[in-house]
Amino acid sequence: MFLWRYLTLLLLTTAHTCKAKKCGRFTDLHLGHSFIGTSLKVRLLLYTRHNDVCGVLLSHTNLTQHPQFNMSKPTTFVVHGYRPTGSPPVWLYITKMLLDREDMNAILVDWNHGATTLDYLRAVKTTRKVSDNLTAFIKMMQDHGASLSSIHMIGVSLGAHISGMVGANFNGSIGRITGLDVAGPSFNNKPPEDRLDPTDAQFVDVLHTDTDALGFREPLGHIDFYANGGADQPGCPKTIFSGGSYFKCDHQKSVFLFLDTVNRTCFTRAYPCSSYEDFLAGKCLNCDRFGDAGCPIFGYDVIQWKDKLLKLNQEKYFFTTNADSPYCKTNYKVDVMIWNKSERWGYITIKLFDGNKEAVATIDHEASEFRKFTETKMLAQFDSDVQSVKKVSIMFTTGQVLQPKRTLRLLRVRLTHLEVKKPLCRYDVLLQENTEVTFSPLPCEESHF
Numbered sequence: 001m002f003l004w005r006y007l008t009l010l011l012l013t014t015a016h017t018c019k020a021k022k023c024g025r026f027t028d029l030h031l032g033h034s035f036i037g038t039s040l041k042v043r044l045l046l047y048t049r050h051n052d053v054c055g056v057l058l059s060h061t062n063l064t065q066h067p068q069f070n071m072s073k074p075t076t077f078v079v080h081g082y083r084p085t086g087s088p089p090v091w092l093y094i095t096k097m098l099l100d101r102e103d104m105n106a107i108l109v110d111w112n113h114g115a116t117t118l119d120y121l122r123a124v125k126t127t128r129k130v131s132d133n134l135t136a137f138i139k140m141m142q143d144h145g146a147s148l149s150s151i152h153m154i155g156v157s158l159g160a161h162i163s164g165m166v167g168a169n170f171n172g173s174i175g176r177i178t179g180l181d182v183a184g185p186s187f188n189n190k191p192p193e194d195r196l197d198p199t200d201a202q203f204v205d206v207l208h209t210d211t212d213a214l215g216f217r218e219p220l221g222h223i224d225f226y227a228n229g230g231a232d233q234p235g236c237p238k239t240i241f242s243g244g245s246y247f248k249c250d251h252q253k254s255v256f257l258f259l260d261t262v263n264r265t266c267f268t269r270a271y272p273c274s275s276y277e278d279f280l281a282g283k284c285l286n287c288d289r290f291g292d293a294g295c296p297i298f299g300y301d302v303i304q305w306k307d308k309l310l311k312l313n314q315e316k317y318f319f320t321t322n323a324d325s326p327y328c329k330t331n332y333k334v335d336v337m338i339w340n341k342s343e344r345w346g347y348i349t350i351k352l353f354d355g356n357k358e359a360v361a362t363i364d365h366e367a368s369e370f371r372k373f374t375e376t377k378m379l380a381q382f383d384s385d386v387q388s389v390k391k392v393s394i395m396f397t398t399g400q401v402l403q404p405k406r407t408l409r410l411l412r413v414r415l416t417h418l419e420v421k422k423p424l425c426r427y428d429v430l431l432q433e434n435t436e437v438t439f440s441p442l443p444c445e446e447s448h449f
C-alpha cells in the first residue's frame, strides 16, 4: 500500500515536470496519413526570446494564460504550404533565426493536419478555413492590444495565399505579407480576390523561384523578386531522374534564399527589368528612381523601400544566386573596347584575386558581340566578393571547336563593382582564345576616352 502510494506520487511528479518542460512541436505525419487524407487542425506554436527553441502551444480562446506573448511586440506568423508526405518542413528553424534578428513573437502556424493529403485540390480548399481560423485568432490578439500594422505574415507556397486571405479579411491593414514561392497550380489566372495580391497588406513582397512548375508566374505584390529568372535554381536537379528533390528543390529554395537575408549573410540588390535576358545583358542596372538608397535589397530588409515601391508600378525585379549559401553574388559592370577590324562573338570568363581568395564570373547566357571602337557592356556576376582586387584574369572563347583559334585585342577593359563603384582598368590586352590572361588592374584614366 505504502509502496503503491509512493509510486503514484513519483509518477505524478515526473508527469508534472515533463509537462512543464514539454515543448510544443510541429505535427509529424507520414505518407499513410497522406493516403487517407487529414482533416484540419490549426496549431499555433509561439516562440519568443524567452523560449526561442521550445514552442508554446497557444490557446485559440484564452491568451491570458500565455504571459510570454507580449502584444506590444511585433508578431510574425510563418505559414507553410501543401505537405504531400506529411513530414515537417526542413526550415522550421526560421523562428529561431527571426528571433535572433528581432525581438518579436514568432508564431509557427502548423496546419499539417489539413495540408497532408495526396489530393492537392483538397489542401487548396482547406486554405480558406485556415485563413478564417487565423483571422479569429488575430482578432483576439487585437482585443489584447496588438496592432495590425505590427503583424508580418511569411507564407510559403499555399501559406502565402492563406496569408493573403487573412490580409483581405482585415482589408489590407496588416503590416506586411512576404510570399515565398507563392503556389501556382490552381491559382495562376485566378482573380486577385482569390489569391495573394497587393491590397492584402500595407506591404506585400514576393519571391518567385519555380514559375515553371509549383510557383506563381505573374507579379503578386508591391515588389516581386525573380531569383535566377524565377524558374530554375542553381544546384537543383534539372531532370526527374534525380528523384524526389526534383519536384520541390526550386520551390523550397525560396525559403533558404530568404533565410540568408534574415541572418544578414546576404545583401543582394535586385534590378527592375522587363525580362531576365535583358537583366543578364546588363541593360537594367539603372537605379536612379530609388535615389541614394539604390535598387531594393532582396529579402527581410526590403521593407525599407516600402514608401518608394508603393508609388511605383508592379514590375519584375531580378538577381542571380549561387547554388549554396552564401547565395549572394557580387555584380560588376564590365565594358570592353576592341581593336580588331572584324567583329567577334564570344563568351568571357573573369577571375578576381586578392592574394587569398578567388571570385569567378562567366558571362555565357548568350554570346557577346565585340566590335571595333564600340563599347561592349556586360554584367559579370561573381560567386563571391573580393575586397581588394590585386590580379584579374580574363579568358575569351567563341565556343566553336572546329574553326581556327581567334584573338581579341582589347583596347581597354574596365571593371566597375556596382556597390563600390571605383572602376579598375587595363589597357591593351591581347586575348588568345581559351587562354587565360592575368594582369594587375590599374586605376582608370578618363582621358583615354
Ligand SMILES: *[C@@H]1O[C@H](CO)[C@@H](O)[C@H](O)[C@H]1NC(C)=O
Pocket (backbone or CB within 6 Å): 040, 041, 042, 043, 060, 132, 133, 136, 137
Ligand atoms: C481554429 O482551429 C482550432 C484547432 O483546429 C480550433 O480549436 C479553433 O476553435 C479554431 N478557431 C475557430 C475560430 O474556428
Ligand SMILES: *[C@@H]1O[C@H](CO)[C@@H](O)[C@H](O)[C@H]1NC(C)=O
Pocket (backbone or CB within 6 Å): 062, 063, 064, 065
Ligand atoms: C484564461 O487563463 C487564465 C490563466 O490560465 C485563467 O485564470 C482564466 O480563468 C482563463 N479564462 C477563461 C475564460 O478560461
Ligand SMILES: *[C@@H]1O[C@H](CO)[C@@H](O)[C@H](O)[C@H]1NC(C)=O
Pocket (backbone or CB within 6 Å): 070, 071, 072, 073
Ligand atoms: C512587452 O514589450 C514591451 C516592448 O518591448 C516592453 O516594454 C514590456 O516591458 C514588455 N512587457 C512584459 C510584461 O514583458
Ligand SMILES: *[C@@H]1O[C@H](CO)[C@@H](O)[C@H](O)[C@H]1NC(C)=O
Pocket (backbone or CB within 6 Å): 169, 170, 171
Ligand atoms: C472591411 O471592410 C468591410 C466593408 O467595408 C467591412 O464590412 C468590414 O468590417 C471591414 N473589416 C475590418 C476588419 O476592418
Ligand SMILES: *[C@@H]1O[C@H](CO)[C@@H](O)[C@H](O)[C@H]1NC(C)=O
Pocket (backbone or CB within 6 Å): 256, 259, 260, 263, 264, 265, 325
Ligand atoms: C545564415 O543562415 C544560413 C542557413 O539558412 C546558414 O547557412 C548561414 O551559415 C547563416 N549565416 C550566418 C552568418 O549565421
Ligand SMILES: *[C@@H]1O[C@H](CO)[C@@H](O)[C@H](O)[C@H]1NC(C)=O
Pocket (backbone or CB within 6 Å): 339, 340, 341, 342, 407, 408, 409, 430
Ligand atoms: C586581331 O588583332 C590582333 C592584334 O592586333 C592580331 O594579332 C590578330 O591577327 C587580329 N585578328 C584578326 C582576325 O583580325
